[in-house]
Amino acid sequence: MADIEPYENALDAIPGAHPYPRTSRYHDAEIGIHRQADGTEVRYTKRRLLPPLAETEDEGQSHTVSSGERPDLLGQRYFGDPAQWWQIADANPVLDPRELTDEAGNVIEVPLAGGFPRADRGDRRV
Numbered sequence: 001m002a003d004i005e006p007y008e009n010a011l012d013a014i015p016g017a018h019p020y021p022r023t024s025r026y027h028d029a030e031i032g033i034h035r036q037a038d039g040t041e042v043r044y045t046k047r048r049l050l051p052p053l054a055e056t057e058d059e060g061q062s063h064t065v066s067s068g069e070r071p072d073l074l075g076q077r078y079f080g081d082p083a084q085w086w087q088i089a090d091a092n093p094v095l096d097p098r099e100l101t102d103e104a105g106n107v108i109e110v111p112l113a114g115g116f117p118r119a120d121r122g123d124r125r126v
Contacts, residue, residue: 031045050090066104071101074101088110090111091109
């Protein structure tokens with residue numbers, strides 16, 4: 001049986017290609033390479049760290065959660081894409097995105113579209 005070529009190898013041939021789509025939270029994450037004892041390279045996505053919330057105060061707005069709201073609905077409302085809920089989760093200290101909308105009346109932060117600092121500008125904590 002032939003070996004299966006890893007997904008990343010096909011993308012490596014395309015200059016500037018990244019294994020994650022532009023809308024993914026991992027798109028700007030750095031890709032690392034771990035070399036195993038036998039010399040095999042294993043690619044992985046390096047840990048993605050966010051700037052402290054205090055430094056991003058001017059890059060968003062507050063939202064008071066209403067009954068029945070869900071993270072995906074907020075992603076649609078603020079970013080025009082329900083799959084972008086993770087941007088709101090990143091702006092708030094939650095481990096589970098459902099915590100964002102569990103209680104009506106909670107005030108959460110919503111970053112401006114594209115408001116988080118990008119790693120390639122050097123303004124993200126590493």
